[in-house]
Amino acid sequence: MSxxxxxxxxxxxxLMSFLAASPSPYHAVANTAERLEKAGFRQVAETDAxxxxxxxGSATGSGGKYVLRGGAIVAWYVPEGAAPHTPFRIVGAHTDSPNLRVKPEPDLGGHxxxxxxVEIYGGPLLNSWLDRDLGLAGRLTLRDGTSRLVNIDRPLLRVPQLAIHLDRAVNTDGLKLDKQRHLQPIWGMSDDVREGDLIAFLEQESGLASGEVTGWDLMVHSIEPPAYLGRDRELVAGPRMDNLLSVxxxxxxxxxxxxxxxAGDGALPYIPVLAAFDHEENGSQSDTGADGPLLGSVLERSVFARGGSYEDRARAFAGTVCLSSDTGHAVHPNYAERHDPTHHPRVNGGPILKVNVNNRYATDGSGRAVWAAACDRAGVPFQNFVSNNSMPCGTTIGPIxxxxxxxxTVDIGVAILSMHSARELCGADDPHLLANALVAFLEG
Structure with missing residues (x-):
């Protein structure tokens, strides 16, 4: 079939258009849902029976559906004739990225x-947010309990770096940033900073009445659009590749x-699933994170809705495989000694398989075989990634x-540079190589 x-x-x-249109997890899931709708998927409410x-989606129990919850989306397609115990093939990813997020009392100023x-979210490269034109985006919650997306995608904020004349040792001793004192963006001039200024501005920008916004989840983003880079345009620079590239x-x-x-191009032996979670960057422990109940609830309800029993649920889960797709580290030419000496993933070398014997990644030998088979069917090369033994290894939603x-569960992804920067770098071919491998995996 592949x-x-x-x-x-x-x-x-x-992908570049998707990155630019998705400055927050809420925008990312809305854009993902819109793309799935064009493929015939329809939203189902968790509160419905x-x-x-x-x-x-049909009287025969086939079709595509998705659930939205905050900054997370779970979507699945039930092929014609799927039994209640049919296993799932899941691609897991996350919608959040490290950044600066607005505090409950956002109005600040002096001099x-x-x-x-702002508060620091996740583990960003703090220096990458300095001297950069920034916008503001996220979700506004209204007095009636509904929510509205907001995206001020123009130069609004800036975190100005201290001039070298006032920090003469910065180039020799390194930049030292205090998270509380040095990262509060400026957005204008005033000797009279009043409570409610920022939210009143966002209400006006969104066409809302004064006082209509009672809650907010807002974050800063770089407004510089993604772009091809390099002599032959073989690289892509852009924001939030970790991990909207996988989403x-x-x-x-x-x-x-x-x-x-x-279209009847072939029978699917599995039920393909997309699970894109929020809050991976701070531990996944939320109702929309991978450590929450969302995925399990959706999969179980899908089994039971098709007439299945707990036994069918157990059988389906026993045959299920999940690819945890997240970005990893490409070998850095200026810091090659920080990488494992025999594992140097390169951009445009194909997606990576992540391995860590201490289970920071979930891959084992049998999982590697599943991934290798999918790549082989898709005609896609892949690379192996392990961390340098002297360096702490990051983790993903895979083990969770x-x-x-x-x-x-198998941990895979795309190798990039500048991970957790406001602007990251990948190979221009790796995103579509990953997508091709995921097609082969979902088809089984």
Missing amino acids: APHRFDRGHTDD WDAETSA GWRQVA HAAAAALASVATSSA TAARHGIK
């Missing part, structure tokens, strides 16, 4: 400057597989997913 390299550089062009038609009070690839793969199945749901 067609090698069904995605090409056009996929990378589309689910049956075969509700959870899949004639108007500022916005975008997974959504494209799921839509492709569902469209092919609906494996432990929480008892399903085989």
Whole structure:
């Protein structure tokens, strides 16, 4: 059923548009849902009773559906004739990125400057947010309990760095930033900073009445658009590749597989799933994080809605495989000694398989075989990644997913540079190579 390299550089062009349009997790899931809708998927409410038609889309129990919860989305496609115990093939990813987020009392200032009070989210490279034109985006919650997305995608904020004349040793001793004192952005001038200024501004920008906003989840973003880079445009620079690159690839793969199945191009032995979670960057412990109940609840309800029993649920989970897709580290030419000496993933070398024997990644030998088979069917090369033994290894949603749901999980992704920077760097071919491999994996 797979067609090698069904995605090409056009996929990378589309990724760049997706990154630019998704300055927050809430925008990312809204844009993902819109793309899935075009492939025939329909939203189902968690508060509704689910049956075969509700959870899949037709009287026969086939079709594509998705659930939205905050900054997370879970989407699945039930192929024609799928039994209640049919296993799932899941691609897991996350929608959040390290950044600066607005505090509950956002209005701040002094010495004639108007500022916005921010808190550090996740583990950003703090220096990458300095002297950069910044916008503001996120979710506004209104007095009636509804929410509205907001995106001020123009130069609004800036975190100015101290001039070298006032910090003569910065280039020899290194930049030292205090998270509380040195990272509060400026957004104007005023000797009279008043409570409610920022929210009143956002209400006006959003066409809302004064006092209509009672809650907010707001974050700062770089307004510089993604761009091709290099002599031959073989690189892409842009924001939030960790991990919207994987969200975008997974959504494209799921839509492709569902469209092919609906057209009768072949029977699917698995139920393909996209699970894009929020809050990975700070531990995944939330109702929309991978350590929460969202994925398990959706999968179980899908089984039961198709007439399945707990035994069917156990059988389905036992045969399920999840690919935890997240970015990893490409070998850095200026710091090659920080990498494992025999594992040097390169950009445009294909996606990476992540391994850590202490289970910071969930990959084992049998999982590697599943991934290798998918790449082989797609005609996609892949690379191996392990951390230098002297360096602490990061982690992903992979081990969390494996432990929480008892399903085989494999950690994979795309190698990038400048991870956790306000602007990251990847190879221009790797996004579509990843998407092709995900198609082969979801098709089984």
